[in-house]
Amino acid sequence: MKQEEVWDAIARPWKEFRQYDVSDVVEFLKNKKGRVLDLGCGSGRNFYDIEGLDFYGVDFSEKMVELAGARGYVEVKKAGVDAVPYDDGFFDCVIFSAVLHCVDSAEKRRKALEEVFRVLKNGGEALVSVWGRGQKRLKNRAKEGFVPWSVGSKKVERYTYIYDVDELRSELESVGFEILKVEEGRNIVFVVRKE
Known part of the structure; x- marks a missing residue:
């Protein structure tokens, strides 16, 4: 099953089940103005109705796009x-x-980072976060593989690639980003700027 089909299949239960710590997103958006791209927006968990910010979403799952479309994105x-x-x-x-x-x-993955760089204005910033080995369930997981998910009696597998902080830093810098901030815990979080 293609990953797009996997995410279409799990869209609604994913939206209901998954609770995210979005404090890194909230912090990132402080003092920001203008157009915000929520890339891989899923069901719209990162959307906030903040004065001065216009949110746009992109996702490859038709079902996720439908769910996010109800949230208030431009x-x-x-x-x-x-x-x-x-x-x-x-x-x-x-x-x-x-x-x-x-x-x-x-x-x-490389092309996605290049796209983030391309669509940003000069001086624009991006928040890039990935799962980190700080999550107990990922400590001993292979660097690349699949995570199972059940939708009723149907089982699907989501692809995952586990970065380490130096690898992601290298990829971001090779695209042209200036690293402004790095946090490593359950997730690896970078704030970067296009100069």
């Missing part, structure tokens, strides 16, 4: 994170939270 488009359907420099900031580790090839 618009939500169906597209992959490696082919963002917006012009160069369109966004003031990008949220790319808990998505990159779900992208199922090194080439697509």
Whole structure:
């Protein structure tokens, strides 16, 4: 089953079941203005109705796009994170939270980071977070593999790639980002800027 189909299958139960710590997103959005891209927006967990911010969403799952569309985004488009359907420099900031580790090839992960860089304005910032080995369930997991998920009697498998902080730092810098902040715990969180 393709990953797009997996996420279509789990969209509604995922929205109901998953509770996220979004404190890194809330902190990142402080004092921000303008257009925000929520890349890999899923059901819209990162959307906040904040004065001065216009949220746009992109996700490759048709079902997730439908759920996010009800949240209040200016618009939500169906597209992959490696082919963002917006012009160069369109966004003031990008949220790319808990998505990159779900992208199922090194080439697509690299292209996704290049797309974040491309759609950001000069001086724009991005929050990029991935699962980290600080999560007990990931300590001994293979670097690359699948995580099972049940939807009723149907079982599906979500792809995951487990980064370490130095690897992700290297990829972000190689795309051209300046690293502003790094946090490592349950997740690895980078705040980066396009110069």
